Amino acid sequence: xxxxxxxxxxxxxxxxxxxxxxxxxxxxxxxxxxxxxxxxxxxxxxxxxxxxxxxxxxxxxxxxxxxxxxxxxxxxxxxxxxxxxxxxxxxxxxxxxxxxxxxxxxxxxxxxxxxxxxxxxxxxxxxxxxxxxxxxxxxxxxxxxxxxxxxxxxxxxxxxxxxxxxxxxxxxxxxxxxxxxxxxxxxxxxxxxxxxxxxxxxxxxxxxxxxxxxxxxxxxxxxxxxxxxxxxxxxxxxxxxxxxxxxxxxxxxxxxxxxxxxxxxxxxxxxxxxxxxxxxxxxxxxxxxxxxxxxxxxxxxxxxxxxxxxxxxxxxxxxxxxxxxxxxxxxxxxxxxx
Amino acid sequence: xxxxxxxxxxxxxxxxxxxxxxxxxxxxxxxxxxxxxxxxxxxxxxxxxxxxxxxxxxxxxxxxxxxxxxxxxxxxxxxxxxxxxxxxxxxxxxxxxxxxxxxxxxxxxxxxxxxxxxxxxxxxxxxxxxxxxxxxxxxxxxxxxxxxxxxxxxxxxxxxxxxxxxxxxxxxxxxxxxxxxxxxxxxxxxxxxxxxxxxxxxxxxxxxxxxxxxxxxxxxxxxxxxxxxxxxxxxxxxxxxxxxxxxxxxxxxxxxxxxxxxxxxxxxxxxxxxxxxxxxx
Numbered sequence: 001x002x003x004x005x006x007x008x009x010x011x012x013x014x015x016x017x018x019x020x021x022x023x024x025x026x027x028x029x030x031x032x033x034x035x036x037x038x039x040x041x042x043x044x045x046x047x048x049x050x051x052x053x054x055x056x057x058x059x060x061x062x063x064x065x066x067x068x069x070x071x072x073x074x075x076x077x078x079x080x081x082x083x084x085x086x087x088x089x090x091x092x093x094x095x096x097x098x099x100x101x102x103x104x105x106x107x108x109x110x111x112x113x114x115x116x117x118x119x120x121x122x123x124x125x126x127x128x129x130x131x132x133x134x135x136x137x138x139x140x141x142x143x144x145x146x147x148x149x150x151x152x153x154x155x156x157x158x159x160x161x162x163x164x165x166x167x168x169x170x171x172x173x174x175x176x177x178x179x180x181x182x183x184x185x186x187x188x189x190x191x192x193x194x195x196x197x198x199x200x201x202x203x204x205x206x207x208x209x210x211x212x213x214x215x216x217x218x219x220x221x222x223x224x225x226x227x228x229x230x231x232x233x234x235x236x237x238x239x240x241x242x243x244x245x246x247x248x249x250x251x252x253x254x255x256x257x258x259x260x261x262x263x264x265x266x267x268x269x270x271x272x273x274x275x276x277x278x279x280x281x282x283x284x285x286x287x288x289x290x291x292x293x294x295x296x297x298x299x300x301x302x303x304x305x306x307x308x309x310x311x312x313x314x315x316x317x318x319x320x321x322x323x324x325x326x327x328x329x330x331x332x333x334x335x336x337x338x
Numbered sequence: 339x340x341x342x343x344x345x346x347x348x349x350x351x352x353x354x355x356x357x358x359x360x361x362x363x364x365x366x367x368x369x370x371x372x373x374x375x376x377x378x379x380x381x382x383x384x385x386x387x388x389x390x391x392x393x394x395x396x397x398x399x400x401x402x403x404x405x406x407x408x409x410x411x412x413x414x415x416x417x418x419x420x421x422x423x424x425x426x427x428x429x430x431x432x433x434x435x436x437x438x439x440x441x442x443x444x445x446x447x448x449x450x451x452x453x454x455x456x457x458x459x460x461x462x463x464x465x466x467x468x469x470x471x472x473x474x475x476x477x478x479x480x481x482x483x484x485x486x487x488x489x490x491x492x493x494x495x496x497x498x499x500x501x502x503x504x505x506x507x508x509x510x511x512x513x514x515x516x517x518x519x520x521x522x523x524x525x526x527x528x529x530x531x532x533x534x535x536x537x538x539x540x541x542x543x544x545x546x547x548x549x550x551x552x553x554x555x556x557x558x559x560x561x562x563x564x565x566x567x568x569x570x571x572x573x574x575x576x577x578x579x580x581x582x583x584x585x586x587x588x589x590x591x592x593x594x595x596x597x598x599x600x601x602x603x604x605x606x607x608x609x610x611x612x613x614x615x616x617x618x619x
Contacts, residue, residue: 129360136349
């Protein structure tokens, strides 16, 4: 399901326009049986891996889009296609009106890329040297560079390690420096592939706040992949879920919850130690007189559950809240696998 | 190449020289170790040929000073390549095999410009140039070479052509890493090792088949021996002076063709883990 561009959206409002993207890889299959080793030499067994199958994705300028999916779903392949590192087997990609492969030089000057598992920083040099390198390669005029560098250093807190060698930074520091480096040429669109992987809570908060501020102030379009669903929900207004190379969902987080069961949590404190059995809800656990249930709010009314509970036990206190998004997504991935 | 590209080329060389300077000067002991061990290692690599020439009062019909000139020339070519194409640009298969081309592809400049500048290491790569210059100056003074500006112009042309041939040879084989990234990760270094090991020998007296091979399939003859024959006046025909630049042009075309084809393949496959003999993560 793809979120259609809203009425009145002009072509210039679209930052990313990908249509019918297909990408296949071939994976060699090996047998552990000795008898098949020689047969494999003559006729290697090859498995077709369809990384992307008819992917359509449009992102409006100034939008933050979360791009998520299970491992091997095709997230990184999509990001590589959008960055111009990889060409699609079929389909068409236009980002900021340009073809990422054919117009590579012009195009990459207008985007910022952060691969969480790689670094663009010069490993054996101080962070400062990588920024100076960036200024020259990206041909950023000196006054503009000084202004942007000052801002990036302040907002991402780079000063404390700006003159330290990259190889000596912690993961959180390295990610902040990488993010700063990706932004110092004022890109119009930012591709972040798992930018907070392995980063501690505080560093993550710094990074997320910075991205939100950047989007608010400069309307930078952001496309972000991550496995941390709470992080994605905090940052993005929209989520596209990819599964086995297809976009399986594209919409906002509320729609996602509604579509794949509006999972809620109910916590009851009862006078009796035993948890009451509630039809339409599943008991997760009990501790200190508190009993926690999970239920689908689209099917089961909370009032009905409370009525059942009070009929069976004396209720002292009640709490209800939405289930963590991670849990919802885990259920979705489970459903897809089945 | 326009004025703007030329300016950018110089600015890029400037920034890479700065990075190399910063790298080498982070520790004085490290700097001295790197610089002098490189120079000593390169002198040691050619000492065998020198000792043979010394023992037999020449080698393969070449006098001792001529052999020293050959050794100095070969070292100079190696030094030029190291200075301008360090940082694994020379050993391009390592970059391809390790999936590092992606970093270059997200820079807003043509790929050729990145490859021409990223390896500029004038401090760490130039350790060979000092002993090479010493050998060339001694041999040149002994042989009475270099009195005419024309000779120097031809010397520069031959040296640049020799460097271009070695570099093209590395790129030609290294392009295989586009197709078999992991398996061919070290193919550039293997190809260059062949060239470098045979470079300090006069090849006169080799049979036509071997000679033909050493000037075509494995163009080691063009890296030092053939241009030195011309510069030392051993060559029979003035046309011999054109052979190395022409060979450089041919090998550069061939390497460019192979690399372009490989890059097209890379656009389709990327540095995916699904490649057989695929990239390291």
